Amino acid sequence: MSSSPTNIPPNDPRINQGHQEHRTTGSRPSTSTSSVSTSTSPTTILLAILSVLSAVLIAYLVNCSTTVSTDEDASTVSRFFPLTRLFSSRQSVVRPVANSVDHQLKSSIANLGTEGSGFKMRTPVYFISHGGPNVMYERDHPAYAKLQELGREITTKVKPRAVVVFSAHWQAGRDTIQVNTAEITDLIYDFYGFPSHYYKEKFPNVGSKEIAQKVMDALRDAGIKAEGVKRGLDHGVWAGFKCAFDPETNPLKVPIVQVSLFGTEDPAQHYKLGQALSKLRDENILIIGSGMAVHNLRDMHFTFGDPRPLPYTVSFDEALKDAATAPVEKREQAMVDLLKRPDARQAHPFFDHILPVHIAAGAAGDDKGRRLWTLKSGSMSWAQFRFGEPATNGSL
Template identity: 30%
Template sequence: MLDTASLAATPWSDLPATERMPVLFVGHGSPMNAIEDNRWRQRWQALGHELLSRAQPPHLILCISAHWLTPGWRLTAMAQPRTIHDFGGFPQALFDQRYPAPGDPSAARFISQSVLQPGSSLPLALDEGEWGLDHGAWSILKPMFPAADIPVILLSMDDSRPATEHFAIGRQLAPLRERGVLIVGSGNVVHNLRTMRRDAADNQAYDWAIEFDRVTAEHIAQKRLPSLCDFQQLGAVAQMAHPSWEHYLPLLYAAGAVSEDDEPSFFNEGFQGASISMRSVMWR
């Protein structure tokens, strides 16, 4: 097991190579999944136990959340990121949730200098206090890693940029997997809140939602990962599946960080409210 105390004192440029970490894309769905004892949350708990049981568990989590959009790209670089409750209309129990995982300013600086923003020679910008851990991050990480002792860094997204640029940043993030970094994209393969039906069962969904989910799953299963960038070619189906792109884009970062010999495995297949796909995938 990695000695996290000694790693914390080691400059990131000098860290030893580790066993390659998996890559995750997690469908987070409703914020209530963070506290309800449902099958989605139970699978997150089991997955966290599996990852912590590895001979070399993750010592840093880099999360790309659908809920942090910025001009250009930024990394959280504060030592103690705050828990952000970026939603409304939910029970007080959800607002009472805290996830006090530390940040890692040294790692953020290293990653910033290692990854260039597409189309320029600019490094990733650093956010030293404005943001924190939004619910796209903590709602899944708290069930997975309840001890909150693994440092977490968030990477923002510029949703004005083309899909290929998000995938390209994922490619640049891939070497971090050899340094004990668990890369986690948090969004949804299908996400349309306007058409939600709260009375729908997990196996019920609109035809367009099923079709978009199916095509995406086929690209992943057949390792056609660059094809994920062409989702808008599905026309009206894509427009219904994603009236806006932000919940799909985290998948491109995760897919970009995948190596040719990584094998995908799906979990949490199904839908919430007929129009939110909970499909998730681990590559390892």
């Protein structure tokens, strides 16, 4: 846009405004180019400033268009700055193609895992009873449907940026916790005597060095020894997760970092382990404990074909509910006392499957526990717990 006064008609009032001094001296204002160029009107100055600002804005928008990293970002910039459509190119939002399926999966899940992470939400904590690998195939089993419900709650309401999970099937040292730092993780088929196709099952997943480091830092801040290792996911994670997060109908799409238990049966030690990681919940990281509410494989042959629960299954399952849902100030002691009950060793000949709920309760902080569902069957209980409420990130 030109600001030259030669484009202004001689009788334009802007000339008189720009040369007021001629009126005060009684002389006629000149309309020549040389005369007008010797002074500048406010309007001319304003037009010049607008021209400069327009140039700066265009340069800024061109720069924005070359730094867009995703299609979603591109649409957002275009919506608020429509001129970017003139300068942006499709090439600017295309990511390099990965060299393998694993790396494609890693890239896509990692990117999806960061969506919505700007919201400062405190995630709830879950304990799931994962069952055996056969739960993936027994779709008429009530536990299958309940795991699906829980999975949909997590993907549609909680929407975490990552999941940190403790499985009954991984114990480390007596005073040391191990954290899986692998980003591409295989599956561990840690079960025996099942049909051959069980050992060909797949569950797409990726890990995260960033989240693993956050876990180790939090543990060390709490005075707990922690070390990174590379390991696959055992079936205490992937079998239950495949029911909850079906890869085709309800994919999780965020990194999964598995963390070990201690190599002890100390409930207080595991409760404090959960407490050490509670602050991760403020970063939209979801903590899940995976075990069984009652787990006695030795007595399964007594109940084969008979779904009626054994007496200790009923009594311990209810005692677990009372402890996990106790007032916050009494919960830690109640969870410790739970494993001192006379029926505790009947319900759990080994405490590895119950200790993940102690970790979950410790990570819950001031949030109350709630039993979402239970099924007492033979020498097993499938109780599922949640601590806190699943505030909906997407609704903010």
